[in-house]
Amino acid sequence: MISLGHNQRPHSDAEHPSSQPSTFRWLRALYEDTMRSLMFKLTLAFVLVGLTGALLVAVLVGVRTRSEFDRFRLVRDQTMLIEALSQYYASQRSWDSVEQMLQSSPLGFASRGMLIVDPEGTVVMSNREHSLGSRLPDSVLRSGTPITVQNDLVGYALFPMSVGRGDMPGPPPLDALFLARVTWASAISAGIATLIALLMGLWLASTLTRPLRELTRATQEMARGQLNQRVSVKTKDEIGELAMSFNQMSADLSRASQLRNQMTADLAHDLRTPLSILRGYTEGLEDGRLQGSPTLYRVMHGEVEHLQRLVEDLRLLSLADAGELSLNLRSVDPAALLERAGLAYFDQAEQRGITLRVDASEDLPSIAVDTDRMSQVLNNLVSNALRYTTQGEIVLAASVREQQVQIEVRDTGSGIAPEDITFIFDRFYRADKARQRSDGLESGLGLAIAKAIVEAHKGTIDVTSKVGEGTTFTLRFPIAARSEPMVTQA
Numbered sequence: 290m291i292s293l294g295h296n297q298r299p300h301s302d303a304e305h306p307s308s309q310p311s312t313f314r315w316l317r318a319l320y321e322d323t324m325r326s327l328m329f330k331l332t333l334a335f336v337l338v339g340l341t342g343a344l345l346v347a348v349l350v351g352v353r354t355r356s357e358f359d360r361f362r363l364v365r366d367q368t369m370l371i372e373a374l375s376q377y378y379a380s381q382r383s384w385d386s387v388e389q390m391l392q393s394s395p396l397g398f399a400s401r402g403m404l405i406v407d408p409e410g411t412v413v414m415s416n417r418e419h420s421l422g423s424r425l426p427d428s429v430l431r432s433g434t435p436i437t438v439q440n441d442l443v444g445y446a447l448f449p450m451s452v453g454r455g456d457m458p459g460p461p462p463l464d465a466l467f468l469a470r471v472t473w474a475s476a477i478s479a480g481i482a483t484l485i486a487l488l489m490g491l492w493l494a495s496t497l498t499r500p501l502r503e504l505t506r507a508t509q510e511m512a513r514g515q516l517n518q519r520v521s522v523k524t525k526d527e528i529g530e531l532a533m534s535f536n537q538m539s540a541d542l543s544r545a546s547q548l549r550n551q552m553t554a555d556l557a558h559d560l561r562t563p564l565s566i567l568r569g570y571t572e573g574l575e576d577g578r579l580q581g582s583p584t585l586y587r588v589m590h591g592e593v594e595h596l597q598r599l600v601e602d603l604r605l606l607s608l609a610d611a612g613e614l615s616l617n618l619r620s621v622d623p624a625a626l627l628e629r630a631g632l633a634y635f636d637q638a639e640q641r642g643i644t645l646r647v648d649a650s651e652d653l654p655s656i657a658v659d660t661d662r663m664s665q666v667l668n669n670l671v672s673n674a675l676r677y678t679t680q681g682e683i684v685l686a687a688s689v690r691e692q693q694v695q696i697e698v699r700d701t702g703s704g705i706a707p708e709d710i711t712f713i714f715d716r717f718y719r720a721d722k723a724r725q726r727s728d729g730l731e732s733g734l735g736l737a738i739a740k741a742i743v744e745a746h747k748g749t750i751d752v753t754s755k756v757g758e759g760t761t762f763t764l765r766f767p768i769a770a771r772s773e774p775m776v777t778q779a
Contacts, residue, residue, distance in 0.1 A: 334493045345485060353474030360470070371434055371446055374405070379438045384413040402449035406430065408442050416449075500528050504535055516543040544712075559599055559717075559733075563592035602734040606716065609741035616659040616745060620769045623656055623694050624649035627685040630667035634675060643678055645671075649687035656694045657769040658746055666739040670698040670762050673735065678702035681759070689768075696764040705754035713752055714740045 370391075377390055384405060391403075391414075405414035410430055415421040425447075433445035500520065507518040518539045520532045570589050573579030608614045627647045638645040667685070674683045681701030688695050705713060712718045717733035743750040743764055754760040 338489050338493070341485065341489065345481060349477070349481060350474060353470075353477070357470040357474060367434070367446075367448060370403075371436060374436050374446060375438055375443070378436065378443045384444065388414050404433075404447040405436075406433070406445045406447070408444060410445075413444065500532055504532065507535065507539070511539065511542070516546055560596070563595050566592050599734075602738055605738055606734065606741055609738075609745055614741070614745045616662060618657045618659055618746075620655040621658050621660055621663075623653050623687040623696060624651060626658070626660070626663055626667060627687055627696070629664060630671055631685055633664075633668060634671050637675060638683065641675065642680065643675065644682035645685075646682055647685045649685070653687055653689065654694060655769040656766040658766065659742075662742045663746075666742050666764070667696075667698070669735040669739050674698060674700035674702060674760070677704075677760070690765070693765045693767060696766070698762045698764075699759065700761075701759040704756040704758055704760055705752070706756055710752060710754055714750075 373394060374387070377387060378384065381387075384407065387405060402416050403414070404412060404416050404419055406412050406425055410425045410427070412419050412421055412423045412425065415423075419425070429447070430445055433447040435442055436444040436446055500523070503520045507520050510518050516539060519536050523529065567589055570579065570585060574581060579585065605614065624647070627649055631645050631647050634645060671683065671685070678700045679702070683701075684697070684699040686697040686699065709718075714736050716737040718737075740750050743766075746766060748764060748766040750765075751763045752760065753763070
């Protein structure tokens with residue numbers, strides 16, 4: 290039986306409020322998006338390399354500068370100490386009591402462990418290793434610093450940590466020595482930092498370009514005709530999104546190729562069957578094996594109509610693909626459309642014991658549609674629902690959702706398997722591959738045409754289904770503007 294009633298309370302957007310994200314969730318989402326960004330990663334990598342280089346230079350230069358500065362102070366103090374010893378010998382004309390003089394001098398700390406010998410190598414101020422009065426070999430004397438008075442050699446000073454100047458006549462300029470050593474330390478530090486930055490750059494470049502190389506290889510394979518290529522997705526940044534898009538494209542191309550081959554086979558089958566029937570009947574009539582009768586002519590006419598519908602469906606799809614599908618748009622009450630579709634299948638539903646019900650309020654906003662095209666869509670959906678529903682009901686519902694008019698065709702039929710629902714709108718796709726055209730009408734193009742017509746109206750069509758529980762087709766259309774033209778081109 291059929292029930293054409295109305296729901297008195299329209300659905301509104303207020304019944305389905307959307308929760309606004311909190312500030313914390315927004316900041317968290319922003320943080321996650323930023324962390325996944327390739328630009329952020331590259332910027333962070335360059336900053337990391339720069340900071341690492343700068344820190345290495347700073348640390349190495351600091352260490353070397355501190356070391357050289359200590360050497361500088363040591364050489365400076367030892368030079369001043371040599372001058373003080375020269376002055377002492379010039380005033381005393383001997384090395385007597387030189388140790389007491391050094392202990393009372395501000396430079397006394399620089400003389401710790403120092404050894405003073407006369408020109409003949411005799412120790413005149415001892416340390417822990419050499420006693421007073423002992424003689425040192427010439428090889429040791431050559432490592433000491435000469436002490437002169439008016440260009441006369443009066444002794445040698447040997448320090449625990451010799452600067453290793455050998456028999457140089459005097460210390461080099463301290464400022465030049467200090468600057469030279471600091472410059473050399475800076476050069477070494479910069480070289481090490483550059484080497485480390487180079488190694489890090491090579492590692493980062495290799496890491497970042499590895500997925501690009503994999504994508505290049507996969508695209509080359511696709512160019513050779515191997516469409517089923519996939520690349521690994523290891524990140525969620527731009528490169529990861531590119532890899533995901535590539536995998537999706539590869540899957541779509543591979544499926545499109547399979548569908549194209551399947552479509553060609555299905556089209557050939559759908560054309561071959563009625564043509565074979567017509568050829569057999571015409572040959573039988575020609576050679577006299579068959580006699581013309583109303584039944585025979587009716588069968589032949591039905592096959593011709595099937596061929597005509599198939600050609601018309603293909604023409605409609607080609608027009609939709611080219612964006613040239615002509616639409617006669619008018620502002621229409623959605624409830625009127627549903628009632629029209631329900632009445633068209635009144636007898637068929639009643640004969641099968643299925644309840645066909647229209648659930649739509651009377652004050653729904655209008656939608657701008659081509660009534661004939663939309664009737665074609667709804668008739669196709671209701672026809673499919675009747676084909677796969679053996680008991681229960683079919684509901685044609687309309688409501689307002691998110692500033693759109695939503696139309697639903699719900700049934701309690703056998704449902705659609707999850708592996709088939711993704712391809713349900715593909716051309717010539719049949720969930721049951723073994724099922725042939727049983728009613729003379731099914732071509733596998735009905736849902737593809739419905740999708741093309743709905744999208745030509747700037748609408749959307751989706752499907753949800755559970756095996757054994759039923760299927761729901763959901764159509765959404767924008768609300769018609771008051772100034773909507775009566776006739777337009779899609």
